[in-house]
Amino acid sequence: MSTNIIDIETLIIGAGPGGLATAYQLAKSGCKSLTVEQSDQPGGLMRSFVHGEFTLDIGRKELPGRLSDVDQLWSEVLGADLCNYDRRLGVLYQGKIYETERSHGGLTYGMSPLEFLGGLTQMIGGRLSSRNTPVTYQDQVYRRIGERFAKIFYQGYDQKIGGVRWDQRQAEVESTTKTATTSWRHILRRAFAAKSTPIPWRHPAYGSGQVCTSLHQQAADRGAEFWFDTAVSKIGTEGDRVTEVRVMRGGDECQLRPKTVVSSLPIEILARLLDLPAPTAKPSVAERRSTICVYLFFDEPPRFPHSWLKVTCPRLKAGRVTNYSIFSRKMVPSGKTCLCVEFCCLGQDPLLDESDERLKELALAEVAGANLVDKARFSDHLVRRLPGVDGATDLNDWWNPTRREMLDRSRKFANLYCICQPGTDYASWCGLEAANAIVQGSRSSFDRDMDPAALFGLPG
Template sequence: MQRLGGAVKDHYPVVVLGAGPAGLTAAYELFKQGMQSIVLEKADKVGGISRTEVYKGYRFDIGGHRFFTKVDAVQKFWKEILGDEFIKVPRLSRIYYQGKFYDYPLSLFNTLRNLGIAQSFLILVSYLEAKLKARLGLRREPESFEEWVIDCFGERLYRTFFKTYTEKVWGIPCSKIRADWAAQRIQGMSLKRAVINAVFGSQNAKSLIKEFDYPILGPGMMWERCQEILDSNGSPVHLHTEVVRVERDGKRITRVIAKQGDRMLELTGDQFISSLPVTALLRKMHPAPPAPVLEAAKGLKYRDFLIVSLIIDQDNLFPDNWIYIHSPEFKVGRIQNFKNWSPAMVPDEGKTCLGMEYFCSEGDATWEMTEPELIKLASREAVDLGLVDKLSLIQDGTVIRQHKAYPVYDGEYRKHLKVIQEYLETFENLQTVGRNGMHRYNNQDHSMLTAMLAVKNILGEDHNLWDVNTERSYHEEFTRDEMKPQESPTQAAQLEPAAS
């Protein structure tokens, strides 16, 4: 690495932007193929939204990350990095609605007891009405989340369990959210299947997973170990390093300029992989992309969120990994119990740590609250929900803010993303990967899969990352082939999924 004219200049075969799961997976797969790379990350730690934050010895998972996949290549990656440093965690979560807790997945008797016979009967009638309208052709193809859920479950169940929580998460009416998101996140579910599961158990129908792997010290442990491997094998991961300009010449990226403290890095490369938010990548390009592309980038939206982590002087509050708060009178959207992910996340076995998750947007009233105000709000809500006996048991807390956590699937996103995709596909040596790199609400394993295919492309294969089958990769009910990329018969993307 040379220092010329006040800037550090160097060349790498591959320059990777972003050290989340997608960026680090790409760098690690390149390392295994004997190819050197450099990874640039603005934050102070790796992992992106899959990082582990630490406060006074307490560890926090940003959003909750179950290590479960049907993609054998991803499973192999995880085991290769961490080996036996996983624990098996039973999956348990519930829904809080109107003062009562509902089992998730549904338990028939629990649901009937909470709703009552009359309300349950009305939900069933509403469901049958929706199915009859569909059979008679009286409904059009659903375009919004609201229409999609009503078609599947009926209007009464939609208003009971889907509407309030979804609008809390996204901050916009369900009628303004694309049906794409619903089809992606709730694929294959139906009231009929839910009832079969509730009555007979999972042996008679596909069901949600019952347990999952989890790194002993949280998901960030995976990516910190990956960073160590890369750093010690000639593929450095630079933290506190912000990409300020991505230079292009025609159809090729030529150079990346990054700021690292008081020095500048000027990096050239043969290939470039970006997991930066695609909107940020386009804004950093020089010369600037065409005006229609920049306008499309302005049209894409994100949802932020923050976690208020509370340290509580009780050893056992509730058994769930997390609880979904559907009741609109509470601002909190979801509550994690970190001790139930891994006991090692909490250094004092006599205490519990809760992560109170608030979905918001930068600049809104919740985001602008001070840390003491947020801790006070979260503490009061934890007590009012009946999860903590009294305020005096809450001994400490901290706030973690996460920008651009979720790409928003509003009514305009598909049109804007098409413009951006078509522009990015013109580049010969640039690939975008991961959730933010492709503006897709995917899970960790799918982000990793896009990175693996990007590396295969660098090695001479031909995969269109935008064709990877995202529609079913989110669900824990898919068959053997549904996590594979969409391929033509001549392609040979052999990322075989694990056996069911």
């Protein structure tokens, strides 16, 4: 087997949203780059796929406009195909859909006046009786907002995606970032404050993957190079620099010698390829999660107006239900419905060994039992298993001490930029900032501004 040796200006590992943003921005600045991607197409978990008449995302994908640079990037590459939609989030609990915004649910968020008053009474009682320090997280949250509000809006969903029961989880140190949306003041403020102006949300007409295909095409048109079906096998270093990246492409090994490397690989994989010492911090639950997406197709219009539902009901195994019809009518034909029912799995969850047919029957029974669909109008299904993928990442879990330690160790290499971040917008922003830092020669500013502590307000 021959080894080709190629000198590279900037090597980008991974053609997900972050890597593509880097390639696009470098190409706009007149800089050359090569992007290597293990799969046969761009997008990573943000790619879309076609199933018959439907164009679908992988699970729930939302493109919030909270980062102006990223919103401008998406508008630039998509134009009129970046469409507004009515982003409406609901909560499914015991067969009923509750609202998360007053603009849709009124003063009581879809609760009956008696139900809301009972929850409010519990919440006030919990605050007045909280003399001793809570031992469990369940006790802590129940005291903060009351058992009823906690169960309806938070507990079941949090336990499914987190993999830990609240009554088996230690109480946490109170912090504004962790408790901001589960505080009694927050509940009351949202209930009685004046209605706020809804934030506009947008989605690509043909699915989230349209962002990636557009970035790829426009970067390539400006001279960026892409190698698909190309796997990284080794990253070589000398001192504080990455000196080579070995890849397998079409049965041949290539030795790439880059001046700069931008990696969108998960930090665990990057650390292994760099042969970094094992972290001293204990791995968290988040590193043992997987997701199963069950797509259900129906010959009827959608029966609920929400873009997605958090499933807090403990009787149901599903954690989330996405309604693609709301995102774009070009994704789902008129008069049809496609729901993606997501199951969050921890470790060796028995669901991972179930057949596609069994998973379909489970998902169909749960959404039909909640009156989200008419089971008689069911027409087709598709199952996608995502091993090692956390479908609803919590920032504190994503940048846990283990990953922070690996990130810090990778920073010793002066020509390596790590842009792997949770959330499509933050990954894209890191990609843009990496490109700007490369053009300007300001690696230190990238490390400072793109550090998790700066990005998300996490402890440094």
